[in-house]
Amino acid sequence: MHIDNIHKPSLVLDENKCRRNIRFMAQKAMNSNVLFRPHFKTHQSATIGTWFKDEGIQAITVSSVTMASFFSIHGWHDITIAFPLNFREIDEVKKLAEKSQINLLTASYEHLEILTKKVKFDAGCFIEIDTGYKRSGVEWNDYEQLMRMIDIINKNNNLRIKGFLFHAGHTYSAQSPEEIISIYVDSLLKIKEIKKRITSPGLIFSAGDTPSCSVVEDLSGIDEIRPGNFVFYDLMQHQLGSCRKEDISLAVYCPVVDINYKRNEVLVYGGAVHLSKESITIGDNGKKIFGEVAFLAENGWVFPEERIFVKSITQEHGILSVPGKLIRKLKRGELVAVIPVHSCLTVDLLREYHTLEGRIINDLSPK
């Protein structure tokens, strides 16, 4: 990449690491005999989508109808929209379903009742179950509601029951990889309980958070996985234990603007409109941080011997807190690599990747 061409905060992608992450997850799914239906909401890009095709992937997950339409245009014809259907977009879904096999999501009996009335086209239907995250979906052990829902789908001429979908987002609050595994095992036990009561044949159980899919070695207890974030990973995933630092394939290159030697602080051009306001807390005193800094190296970035964090951000300003012996390594006008806390949100803000080889990728789904 021509570093000289980077004048303002820019998303830099290490394609090798990214492809390695994709390959790793595809292999794990294959070894576990689980369908890999990656979530494309993290990268949102048609080009990066082709890197999944290179690994044999044919079915995907998205989080919006707009994204489904975008990837349908870009040659994906088996798409799950993993967000309870927003009825205001029914006409767009109808058009979409003419070109691609679409799976919709329903999250309650009342939602499904409306869905059955609105859907006048062929579509798969997943029922969202809540296994503990408490965001959306039918409580996993409300068997009566689940059976009524399967029943109404089975009686409908347009919808075909696909199975149960859940997102164990509570893994993001885990304090250790062991806790992630225990949440995963808990989901498996719940699936077993459901299977005891609901014996319709062919029901797919689809799970999908990146922490579980990364940490659990053998995923064979479920039928389908839908992780998304693993394609890049980020600081949050690293803190959870989902990845090593060297697996993170994305950074925001930010210009160093000014240095305050008295306070050991550095002002970079790179703020909330580049990184997002997502934060994590680190250390025993629970310090909130918005990114971690690496130095530019011949082929990407390397982490310094002591950690440097983005301690605060406003719209365009990022303030780094830099250990005394490292601050002299930073020069005004040079670039640093900032590893984002949450790559999904950072990508959505910047919407253009520079690969280390100098290629620009900006074919992202509209919002």
Next chain:
Amino acid sequence: MHIDNIHKPSLVLDENKCRRNIRFMAQKAMNSNVLFRPHFKTHQSATIGTWFKDEGIQAITVSSVTMASFFSIHGWHDITIAFPLNFREIDEVKKLAEKSQINLLTASYEHLEILTKKVKFDAGCFIEIDTGYKRSGVEWNDYEQLMRMIDIINKNNNLRIKGFLFHAGHTYSAQSPEEIISIYVDSLLKIKEIKKRITSPGLIFSAGDTPSCSVVEDLSGIDEIRPGNFVFYDLMQHQLGSCRKEDISLAVYCPVVDINYKRNEVLVYGGAVHLSKESITIGDNGKKIFGEVAFLAENGWVFPEERIFVKSITQEHGILSVPGKLIRKLKRGELVAVIPVHSCLTVDLLREYHTLEGRIINDLSPK
């Protein structure tokens, strides 16, 4: 506005309220005999810029070189870039300075030393001082450094000294309007002290946070104000006491997707990629919230008798916590208005306004 055309999270702007906010601030500046140089980083739009022209505004503030170039193209020819100059963009600034009068910002003696070497074109120069926010700038009472900086600017053939610029961003941590006023008064005392020591004629003192400019009645102690957020205001400003709820001119209309009567929660399509992850804490127990809900009314939105908050958000999901007696008023497939916590970040994410009259405004500065 044709509500029926809104299918997904959309920024809705009440033009009347917005113009009223602009007029109010322009009048206050005029009454205080202070130059009004509004910050355009909040709205970023060429069209909304013309609403300022309608009030006689000719000089503006921006936070990036990209934004300066954008507004220069759109007929603004007196622009302060209120971010210490990022030297990697010097060529773009040079081009810009050929068309518009540009004021640059410098934040330390070392930064200025580089600036004087790099700038080979005519530009105004503000020295950033830090009056207590501790983000960037020379400490206000480091008179020796300030005088050395004025000296080096005066000796330079390209830079012309404009004065001192500060941003009292610590007003955002104020607990009451009285505390905002006391921070403002403190700034005035500091300006007096500086004026005692630095007596060069014609130096402008430029201040600019929305809380101070909104709460302080008479701004005559300073020379120039640069507020930005007041054009829309938001929940954060309302909580600070900068505005009334009816002054907030912006909302995100979000589709209601599903309702959980057991938990009194509502899922809306509208998450971190629409509202941003900015939060405020409310109430005595310090509950974190990501937006507040209003109901759609004939000509905009109205707040319900009890407050409804966005209690959590992920990429596309917003979860509302709804008091029991209000939940029956919400229907799947309808829209609610979500007032953002921080309008600057929400606008930057959605980048397209729908006015209540149905006009689309999407001529925003690139990032």
